[in-house]
Amino acid sequence: xxxxxxxxxxxxxxxxxxxxxxxxxxxATVDHKKIGIIYIVSAFVFFLLGGIEAMLMRxxxxxxxxxxxxxxxxxxxxxxxxxxxIFLMVMPMNVGIGNYVVPLMIGARDMAFxxxxxLSIWLFLGGGLLLYLSFLTGGAPNGGxxxxxxxxxxxxxxxxxxxxxxxxxxxTGIASxxxxxxxxxxxxxxxxxxxxxxxxxxxxxxxxxVSFIIIFAFPTFTVGSIQLLFDRQFGAAFFNPAQGxxxxxxxxxxxxxxxxxxxxxxxxxxxxxxxxxxxxxxKPIFGYSFVAFSGVGIGFLGFIVWAHHMFGxxxxxxxxxxxxxxxxVIAIPTGVKIFNWIATMWAGDVRLTTAMLYAIGFISMxxxxxxxxxxxxxxxxxxxxxxxxxxxxxxHYVLFGGSILGLFAGAFYWFPKMTGRLLNxxxxxxxxxxxxxxxxxxxxxxxxxxTEGMPRRIYTYEAGMGWDMWNFIETIGTFLLAFxxxxxxxxxxxxxxxxxxxxxxxxxxxxLEWTIPSPPPSYNFLHIPVxxxxxxxxxxxxxxxxxxxxxxxxxxxxxVRYEYTDEETEGAKDIHMPSLTFSPMIFSGxxxxxxxxxxxxxxDILGLPTRVAALGFILIGIVMVSIAIRGWIxxxxxDSPYLSQHH
Amino acid sequence: MSATSHAHxxxxxxxxxxxxxxxxxxxxxxxxxxxxxxxFTALITTHLIFYARTKADLAAKGMLEHMDPKLxxxxxxxxxxxxxxxxxxxxxxxxxxxxxxxxxxKFRFWLLATIVLGSAFVLGQVYxxxxxxxxxxxxxxxxxxxxxxxxxxxxxxxxxxxxFHGLHVTLGVVWLIAVYFKVRRFAASPENPMDVELVGLYxxxxxxxxxxxxxxxxxx
Numbered sequence: 096x097x098x099x100x101x102x103x104x105x106x107x108x109x110x111x112x113x114x115x116x117x118x119x120x121x122x123a124t125v126d127h128k129k130i131g132i133i134y135i136v137s138a139f140v141f142f143l144l145g146g147i148e149a150m151l152m153r154x155x156x157x158x159x160x161x162x163x164x165x166x167x168x169x170x171x172x173x174x175x176x177x178x179x180x181i182f183l184m185v186m187p188m189n190v191g192i193g194n195y196v197v198p199l200m201i202g203a204r205d206m207a208f209x210x211x212x213x214l215s216i217w218l219f220l221g222g223g224l225l226l227y228l229s230f231l232t233g234g235a236p237n238g239g240x241x242x243x244x245x246x247x248x249x250x251x252x253x254x255x256x257x258x259x260x261x262x263x264x265x266x267t268g269i270a271s272x273x274x275x276x277x278x279x280x281x282x283x284x285x286x287x288x289x290x291x292x293x294x295x296x297x298x299x300x301x302x303x304x305v306s307f308i309i310i311f312a313f314p315t316f317t318v319g320s321i322q323l324l325f326d327r328q329f330g331a332a333f334f335n336p337a338q339g340x341x342x343x344x345x346x347x348x349x350x351x352x353x354x355x356x357x358x359x360x361x362x363x364x365x366x367x368x369x370x371x372x373x374x375x376x377x378k379p380i381f382g383y384s385f386v387a388f389s390g391v392g393i394g395f396l397g398f399i400v401w402a403h404h405m406f407g408x409x410x411x412x413x414x415x416x417x418x419x420x421x422x423x424v425i426a427i428p429t430g431v432k433i434f435n436w437i438a439t440m441w442a443g444d445v446r447l448t449t450a451m452l453y454a455i456g457f458i459s460m461x462x463x464x465x466x467x468x469x470x471x472x473x474x475x476x477x478x479x480x481x482x483x484x485x486x487x488x489x490x491h492y493v494l495f496g497g498s499i500l501g502l503f504a505g506a507f508y509w510f511p512k513m514t515g516r517l518l519n520x521x522x523x524x525x526x527x528x529x530x531x532x533x534x535x536x537x538x539x540x541x542x543x544x545x546t547e548g549m550p551r552r553i554y555t556y557e558a559g560m561g562w563d564m565w566n567f568i569e570t571i572g573t574f575l576l577a578f579x580x581x582x583x584x585x586x587x588x589x590x591x592x593x594x595x596x597x598x599x600x601x602x603x604x605x606x607l608e609w610t611i612p613s614p615p616p617s618y619n620f621l622h623i624p625v626x627x628x629x630x631x632x633x634x635x636x637x638x639x640x641x642x643x644x645x646x647x648x649x650x651x652x653x654x655v656r657y658e659y660t661d662e663e664t665e666g667a668k669d670i671h672m673p674s675l676t677f678s679p680m681i682f683s684g685x686x687x688x689x690x691x692x693x694x695x696x697x698x699d700i701l702g703l704p705t706r707v708a709a710l711g712f713i714l715i716g717i718v719m720v721s722i723a724i725r726g727w728i729x730x731x732x733x734d735s736p737y738l739s740q741h742h
Numbered sequence: 743m744s745a746t747s748h749a750h751x752x753x754x755x756x757x758x759x760x761x762x763x764x765x766x767x768x769x770x771x772x773x774x775x776x777x778x779x780x781x782f783t784a785l786i787t788t789h790l791i792f793y794a795r796t797k798a799d800l801a802a803k804g805m806l807e808h809m810d811p812k813l814x815x816x817x818x819x820x821x822x823x824x825x826x827x828x829x830x831x832x833x834x835x836x837x838x839x840x841x842x843x844x845x846x847x848k849f850r851f852w853l854l855a856t857i858v859l860g861s862a863f864v865l866g867q868v869y870x871x872x873x874x875x876x877x878x879x880x881x882x883x884x885x886x887x888x889x890x891x892x893x894x895x896x897x898x899x900x901x902x903x904x905x906f907h908g909l910h911v912t913l914g915v916v917w918l919i920a921v922y923f924k925v926r927r928f929a930a931s932p933e934n935p936m937d938v939e940l941v942g943l944y945x946x947x948x949x950x951x952x953x954x955x956x957x958x959x960x961x962x
Binding site: 283285325 | 760761762764766767769770773774776777778780781783784785788791792795881882883884893894895898899902906920924
């Protein structure tokens, strides 16, 4: 439960965990910073897995009539590549950085519901592992990441792969909704005194918007996947036209979630960019309110454009016209943001750090992806390009050129806060240029082969279609891209050991997370800060330029004392933080085990024993969940601020 | 001291009440209810879409009069169930009122009444499901009415939609029982009113969903 702004006498986590093994403080943690790091590390591992899948596909497509992969394996790879990158990489990476940074930015000591936060990370990992388990148990999901009906019906997709997909994403979906509820309550209810809504950092704004998108978009996907599961397991035929079902209904249910989902992937990254650009331009963000409310506008509009993914279905001119117009309207708030970012850099004292380079890379690549997006919003052009590599090029320019370049900006920016050491800037800049160039080598030719008619999701193609050279170049680009990721891994590992030690505020930044040590103590803030403007730290460092209306720092910062004295740190042991608990992990483990059982509940592959084992798994899962709920209630009583007041 | 000025931690705020002046758990539950609204909207919409199709098919064949799948759904039992669930919302309100005035015997009575009414609804639904199953309405893309088979998703959409509502009621009953025992054991606890208020919020929501399903599926 909420613990910020409470100063209660109890044992601090530092003393509570002393003497126990270090792994326990991670596995049983409810600290938003540790949970954030678990999110970030696991999302990065999934990034590598998704990248390996992409490379295998590119090797297959590098030359015509290639036999490196079979069609079936190729189907599994493109399904898992997209599913991984969207649900197991970009989403959790956003959530991980948000988890770490948002409470710090609003001056809170943790998320509103620390145990629910722990539940989210373990459910996400359970779902991800369940998805990847499918590779070992007879075949991964193979119906594409939007799982169009009736291809996903059991007669066309007979392996258990799609069942793994439904239940694995079901678990990560619960994790996302729980996480979003947590962010909403944290941002709305845990802000430090003076941190009014219109003083919140834009990264916090975007996390709030995205959390609302998640809680309203995910339920239709949940319903669609439940219906698909009933089709596959119990012969319900929701999406089977042969039996009276409706394949297009799936598309509506999926894209009503699926389109907002792309804003779930990009908006937090736009928030990161809006933090990084002002710091390295030494100017406040240009048009704060416009940037914030454009994000809100994108969030709203995101819910009325889903059918632009379905122009190929033949919905009729009225529906097509509406969804085309609504989709193009989204270009307005997006454009507002882009112009505001450019105006922020304009006449600023720009420092080209690696984080700043990535932020600028984000803007330039995202513009390309945005423009190809506008072309696809036009039904006649879309009908020409749909299901071609042009779409693949577009989505990689917004998701890689957008989200992932932005995430690298965020990584270079917040790495010193999270680890206490700076990433190597020289290696970082080399990696940036290699990644920018190889990204364009890989994905730009896809525009060309796409307009020349090369369909996506084909495992091979004939020679002499005019696609050979471009495909070969794309494959070379992929290897360079992979190499740039390896450089990043090297940079992280070597910087963790020998990197320059980071001060509290290595970038001369403006927001609250830079007022506390790097990495921050478990309680974050010894005293909850009082905020008087959108840039509390700049106010302290540049008193002459303080306030919402001023144009930012113009002189050297005044001396600010960051370190706590021993006497002050001594006071920290009175700060009550919630206790370590394994209940969220047991709960998630139980749900994962039960989901695994549910996949085989109606499968007769091995006859009776499979079903008995499946029921056993479900039973074990229910027992684990029950144990976890009991433990959870006891924990919540132990840490209840209501009860502590009566000590 | 860090770089910025500080609030006094002992600002005298009530526990869990944050920047918005609302209890965090209550805020979270409201957001969750918002999310659940879309969950049920998708289920109910699916049902209505397929029912409209079935009706159009039957009408085209001139069979709507005696083959309408709605003829399965007896209105009598469902009306009683709806009344039971609505009554349970009233007892829930009375239980919360008793918590706030710390009248524990009254609280126990009204919360138990809510639990009994909620369980009665679930049992009634189990009875309805088994009854329909034996009549010929199953979780399958066709139903048999008076010996004649009709291709329709009515059974599928009906069972999935009302089944998930029933699941929500069941979880609500479990939550009510948990709160009952928690309050009985810690009658002096200052967090009781909020515990009861939260389960009450959820309970009224589940009740409201039934009002929507009853109106859209059974009445119209």
